[in-house]
Amino acid sequence: MSVILDVDAPRPSAEQVLKAPKALLHDHLDGGLRPQTILEIAQEIGHELPADDAESLGRWFAESADSGSLVRYLETFDHTVAVMQRAEDIARVARECVEDLAADGVVYAEVRYAPEQHVTGGLTLDEVVSAVQLGFEEGVAAADGKIVVRQLLTAMRHQARSREIAELSVAWRDRGVAGFDIAGAEAGYPPTRHLDAFEYLQRENSHFTIHAGEAFGLPSIWQAIQWCGADRLGHGVRIIDDITVGDDGAVQLGRLAAYVRDMRIPLEMCPHSNIQTGAAASIAEHPIGLLTRLRFRVTVNTDNRLMSQTSMSKEMGALVEAFGYTLEDLRWFTINAMKSAFLPFDERLAIIDDVIKPGYAELGAL
Known part of the structure; x- marks a missing residue:
């Protein structure tokens, strides 16, 4: 039971937040690369970067994402996608992603990316998904199986390949892919442009999430639902x-809003990213505070770890600082996410009962 309104409860330390089990539903593979990895692959393939050392490159990504310029923000992904065109590079990025998440205390993650953006080097869509899956499996093995990771296949909403990517997600759903997503600029590209893909997924009893209500308002959310x-x-x-x-x-x-709350429709909230895109002025002013108090199905996520210089521990730590959340509140967010995961019910329940609840109890959560 969450005690979000208990102002006298102790606040978790940074060490407790790091150790706390976490579930992540909204993380972009091409938004979470290690700067050193980008440098090494770029040198191999002859791709020019805006900086020539890892520290400077990481700073460039953060400053570009914070610049307020959409053009400069999008340029950051030009560089990450450029170094993810060979199967071995994609697998490396996927493996390191899992290693980084596991080190941050993440026990379940759904990581999304758009396969159509990784075929300029000659790979097929199927080969892209296979490379990511190989990397994920290697990362899970390196983490001694302490994390469960699934893919979400994203279609770009300004392109016309959503049905094709939806079919790809269904073809791979018993081999590591948990669901489907669409992403990209919301304005001018409503989700209804991709009704064919969504109707296909519904017929196939398949799960999907939609980027909605970030840069565009209520009509985008209404259409998505x-x-x-x-x-x-x-x-x-x-x-x-x-x-x-x-x-x-x-x-x-x-x-x-009442429908979204009544139906327990999960909100994949990404606080630091929302500040960068102007959806919120600060963590303290982020709608997550009110939405949590009103008991919407709120989940906490990273979005793009490289561009936002963030992690699940940083996101949760910032919420603790801004809203005074306790370990019980962090557990509430985590169980919300796990309940909302695109994983079979029995597997979700096992992670909640065998990993998340004991993990928080060990830290002192009531």
Whole structure:
């Protein structure tokens, strides 16, 4: 039981936050590379980078993501995607991703990427997915099996390959792929452009999430849920636009916000990323505070670890500092995420009962 309103409960230390078991639903593979890895692969393939040492390159990614310029922000992905065109490089990036997440206390992760962005070197879509799966399996083995990782295959909403990627996700769903996603600019590219893909996935009893309610408002969320049938909302932060807080503190939910809460539709919230994109002014002012208090199905995520210079521990630590959350609250976020995972029910329950709850109990959670 969460004790979010218990102002007297002790706050977890940074060490406790690091050790706490975490579940991650929204993390981009091409947004979480190690700067040193980018440097080494770029040198091998002759790709020019804006910096020639790992520290400077990491700083360039962070500054570019914080610049307020969408053009410069997108340029960061030009460099990460460029070094993920050979099977061995994709597998390395995937392996290191798992190693980094495991070191941060993540016990379950769904990591997404767009296979269509990794075929310029001659790989087929199937070979891209295979390379990622190989890397994930190597990473899990290196972590002694202490983390479970699944792929989410993303289609780019400004392209026309969503049905093809949806079929790919179904073909691989018993071999490491948990579901499907669409991403990219929301404005001008509503999710309804990809109804064919979503209807196909529904017929195949397959899971999918949709980036919605990040850069664009309520219509994007409404379409994602009511037209496309999304199981989860990628970000969903703009649902706050359908919630009114009166001068007396009374809260009024609009029809869409009430539906999202009533139906327990998970919100894949990424606080630091939302600040970079202008969806929130600061962690303390992030809608996650109110949405958590109102008991929406809130989950905490990283989005792009490299661009945001973040981790699950950093995201949770910032929430502890901003809102005074306790270990019990962090456990609540984690169980929310695990309940919402695109994993069979019995496997989700096993991770909650055998890993998450004992892990928090060991740290002193009530």
